[in-house]
Amino acid sequence: xxxxxxxxxxxxxxxxxxxxxxxxxxxxxxxxxxxxxxxxxxxxxxxxxxxxxxxxxxxxxxxxxxxxxxxxxxxxxxxxxxxxxxxxxxxxxxxxxxxxxxx
Numbered sequence: 001x002x003x004x005x006x007x008x009x010x011x012x013x014x015x016x017x018x019x020x021x022x023x024x025x026x027x028x029x030x031x032x033x034x035x036x037x038x039x040x041x042x043x044x045x046x047x048x049x050x051x052x053x054x055x056x057x058x059x060x061x062x063x064x065x066x067x068x069x070x071x072x073x074x075x076x077x078x079x080x081x082x083x084x085x086x087x088x089x090x091x092x093x094x095x096x097x098x099x100x101x102x103x
Contacts, residue, residue, distance in 0.1 A: 042088035048072065051091040052084065069094065 043051075045063050048070050052060055059075040065088075072084040081099035086092065 040089045043070075043091050045070075048086055048088075048091060052086070055093070057082070057084070073099070 048063055049060055052072055052074060056077050057072070057074040058077075060072060062071075062073040064071045066085075069088050070084075070086040072086055074082060074084065076082045076096075076098075083097045083099055084093050085095045087094050
């Protein structure tokens with residue numbers, strides 16, 4: 001009788017522990033308010049090239065990664081050399097600088 005009672009108690013405790021673990025695993029942890037969604041992956045150099053070409057830039061000579069954005073050296077529609085700073089995630093030109101006139 002004691003053996004049966006012992007097995008019953010062991011089984012009850014084990015199932016309670018396992019069920020408690022399952023319940024704990026199902027309860028989602030609340031994230032702190034400051035946690036943000038992961039940043040989108042940066043565009044590839046090819047993506048940046050295609051976007052700059054579609055925007056009218058020609059003679060794209062150089063595309064470099066620089067401090068979390070792309071630096072692009074190209075020619076604009078007026079024939080000027082420009083240096084563009086391009087958002088790595090969206091492909092938008094954040095700023096540009098005329099480098100000199102081409103002949």
